[in-house]
């Protein structure tokens with residue numbers, strides 16, 4: 001069995017410990033209990049990220065493969081991981097069999113997300129046997145859970161490296177250790193660290209870009225693991241966000257997606273300035289970039305100033321993802337969402353009044369512990385009332401260490417599945433009705449590429465993020481066109497180009 005090298009760095013000084021005793025002193029096993037603490041420590045911002053000269057050579061002539069699970073935040077972290085690896089000389093490959101470094105950037109949000117990762121890690125055993133020099137790493141949200149790290153230690157000896165969500169900037173040193181030590185290297189910080197700016201990123205394509213505005217979440221919804229895996233809320237300084245968006249505009253990107261686990265809490269952690277998400281959007285909207293979106297919103301913090309800014313339109317698109325989770329005030333209370341059905345509906349009313357043709361999407365969980373038939377009917381009636389264009393729907397999945405995992409769950413799985421089915425049916429019907437309203441209209445579409453299912457057809461998105469298929473020449477990929485919508489389906493629109501748009 002491989003030995004385990006548990007610690008690599010003194011968290012305070014950043015220096016490597018020298019003896020085994022030091023390792024024991026500095027090592028912090030991931031602990032959800034520690035991760036729950038919300039301290040008052042000041043969050044510093046570091047602008048001096050560099051890769052040591054000797055490490056820039058380490059990947060020369062070698063290849064890497066990053067596989068990403070989960071949300072857009074994770075996708076964006078993978079862009080940073082790729083950026084760091086490429087600065088170390090590695091080149092990317094789509095084929096794990098060709099790779100010298102394989103990293104799984106994992107998601108912990110539901111059990112099935114974790115099962116998928118363990119299945120794939122199992123498959124990597126054969127690949128690792130064929131290529132013993134391969135470095136296999138696990139990072140992302142699952143690494144932050146102690147039970148996952150124990151399971152990897154016990155049953156997944158093919159893994160060489162485990163690191164978490166707070167120390168991505170340490171990848172060069174960790175990789176070097178994994179290569180030279182031949183022991184399993186584990187470095188997971190339970191508590192969030194500082195903000196590290198200026199890490200390199202390899203963005204996919206040159207049309208749409210993700211930009212982080214904040215890290216972490218302090219909401220502690222009772223079902224959710226994210227506040228533990230991503231730490232406390234830390235906002236990037238406005239000038240850093242604005243500089244990044246400006247730079248992307250200069251590079252010719254056409255659409256920016258601002259990212260945060262709860263973007264509406266942006267700025268609440270600043271001690272020296274009073275500056276919120278509405279203020280940030282009000283500045284970003286002046287930058288010459290055609291479309292700006294954001295995700296994800298929490299209804300509790302969605303304030304009037306933000307609605308007012310969004311109503312100015314322009315490059316702030318009329319699309320809002322507003323997770324509701326349940327239509328029952330009783331269930332919302334047990335989820336600790338800190339708003340009621342009435343508050344949510346009032347917010348939707350205000351948003352619809354201020355932003356004409358706004359498109360709303362949401363997240364919904366069915367089968368939360370103790371959810372009654374009536375409470376589920378409340379969710380259905382809310383969906384009918386709001387008329388979402390789209391929704392992500394989930395069966396509740398208990399996450400160890402969260403308060404809801406300790407609640408008695410008396411809803412049988414069969415009932416949960418039936419509720420999910422009924423909810424999805426309602427959403428599909430409403431989605432089609434919403435799309436039908438667009439038949440005959442002309443929409444501004446950003447051409448994203450060739451359709452996945454038919455290479456003779458192009459695919460693009462409206463301002464409201466609806467997928468549109470139309471015939472066109474591949475040379476217009478990355479440009480804006482006007483498309484007349486001829487046929488609406490449940491989740492797609494079909495049409496014909498009428499003109500190219502100068503944006």
Ligand code: 5AD
Pocket residue numbers: 109110223224225323325363364365394395396397398399
């Ligand atoms: N079980 C099921 N769904 C969950 N989500 C978060 N935690 C859980 C869980 N334990 C859903 C929520 C959230 C989305 C990202 O994932 O709907 O908004």
Ligand code: SF4
Pocket residue numbers: 069070071072073074106107108109140141225226229230
């Ligand atoms: Fe999954 Fe949440 Fe982590 Fe994103 S932040 S990868 S959704 S657990």
